[in-house]
Amino acid sequence: MSVRYGLLALLERGPMHGYQLRAAFEESTGGTWPLNIGQVYTTLSRLERDELVHAMPDGDDGHRDYEITDAGRAELAQWFATPVGRADRPRDELAIKLALALTTPGVDIQAVVQTQRTATVRSLQELTRLKPADARPDDLPWRLVLDAMIFQAEAEVRWLDHCEASLVRYTPPPDAATQPATESSWEVSR
Incomplete structure (x- = not known):
């Protein structure tokens, strides 16, 4: 917005x-x-x-x-x-980060995914604790914003799970570190 x-x-x-x-x-x-x-x-x-x-x-x-x-x-x-x-929404820095980590020599992509998952789960727990137990009608604007943040964090965890599963099946092309990524190097099971 x-x-x-x-x-x-x-x-x-x-x-x-x-x-x-x-x-x-x-x-x-x-x-x-x-x-x-x-x-x-x-x-x-x-x-x-x-x-x-x-x-x-x-x-x-x-x-x-x-x-x-x-x-x-x-x-x-x-x-x-x-x-x-x-x-219309800003670029997704996490998606860009993982795409670049996948094609940058020396980067442990699994560690990048795990670090993000840990941070996202921690954030999800903090957001969940913020939910008021006794919701009042005047709390609705804040609750809607909070629910959106919770749903986004949950979706991010699901997406990180998907990334991790895709990485298990991913086979980088020969000389991936020296050649730009092509469409075929990104072919992983969905």
Whole structure:
């Protein structure tokens, strides 16, 4: 999710200044994605430039509140109505790391997989401990973020299991260390 749309969604609740937006964003996501206040104000400047928010006069407290415009509401509605595509998400560093470990001489790919599995299982246990036993309706935004993180960690463990099973059947081509990977060198049972 971009910070841009997160701030627009928060401003739909009512006018806020940057520090309020940062606190509301972190509260809504359970602190899983901390924002730098500079990033908040830079994004607000861009939103104002694009006429999606309007800066209000400075308040008595010295803070300048921002409010969403009609154009901002329309863009926010479009964002909520548009599914997030797989190509829109950042590159998967772990998949890239394992692909490179497989083709880099001297790297123990099994150790890389095991190190990641240990870290992911530990993270999964920590996330599971965060689940509230007595869920309240106002906890739902945080619970949804937490559930997404738990499901992603569980999927990563399953994928690491698959990688490990694939490695057992993998036979590197001759001189794999000196030749670039070809399609045939990646042929493993699925």
